[in-house]
Amino acid sequence: MNVFTRLQQFQEEACYNIWFRIFTVFCRVVLAASFIPSGIVKIMGERFTALPANHPLGHYFDALQLTGYYYTFIGIVQLCIALLLLIPRTAFLGALAYFVVIINICILTYATRFEGTRIVTLMVLADLYLLCWDYKRLKAIVWITSLPKVTLSKKFPFAFSGFVILAIAIVVLSNQFLYEIRPGNSMIECKNQSAGSKNPKGCAIFCDCIYQKGLPLDSCLKEYERSKIYQKRLR
Known part of the structure; x- marks a missing residue:
């Protein structure tokens, strides 16, 4: 019996051991509890740390908070993952989603020499345990079973190609009209928007606010909106 077979047998026996089951529930509850407070803080828009x-890590979270609804989205995702972990039927899906998030956090804490690296590392190990607990489900995802052989077809997929072109067109056009003004990737790129803008002076104010004053995006957008109101009053 090789090592892999022994580990597989050990996993199957552990699934029928009451103490392993208690430890599994403990890991699920603790990992879920670790995401609930941080998720609520992000949804409320408050500073996380x-x-x-x-x-370095404080600067990172400050920048993350300034991303607006992306910061809120992360909080919602964390709460959803916590809920998935607490429901037995969805616990495996929760463990998979949790691993994607926690491995990123773990690498971040090591890179910034964060004091809580030990705790985060233990969270990674606990989640790996949960993934091993559902080894059969994980195996179905990681180890692909053999597929039936099919002959090569030269038939051009017109319907699929049309769908791809339509999807690209929708994404490109919708993003073109999604925002009235963007910061761009440079001062020149930002100010180039003034050519087709209804508020060129406001565009200049916005770009100076971003690149000269170095203020957050939300503050600069407020200045832009104030400039629009001022221009209307002048008319």
Whole structure:
């Protein structure tokens, strides 16, 4: 019996052991509990950490908070993952989603020399345990079973190609009209928007706010909106 077969047999026996089951439930509850407070903080739009801005991780979270609804989205995802972990039928899906998030956090904490690296590492190990607990489901995803052989077809997929072209067109056109103004990737790119803008002066104010004053995006958008109101009053 090789090592892999022994590990597989050990996993199957563990699934019928009461103490392993208790530990599994414990891991699910603890991991879910770790995401609930952080998720709520992000949904409420509050600062996530007490670390100063000059700390690499504190600076990272401050920048993350300024991303607006993306910050809120992360919080919603964390709460959804926590809920999936707490429901037995969806616990495996929760463990998979949790691993994607926690491995990113773990690497981030090591890269920034965060003091809580030990706890985050234990969270990674606990989630790996949960994935091993559902080994049969994980195996169905990781190890692809043999597929039936099919002959090569030269028939051009017109319907699928049309769908791809339509999807690209929708994405490109919708993004063109999604925002009235964008910061761009440089001062020149930002100010180039003034040519087709209904509020060129406001565009200049917005770009100066971003690249000269270095203020957050939300503050600069407010200045842009104030400039629009001012221009209307002048008319």
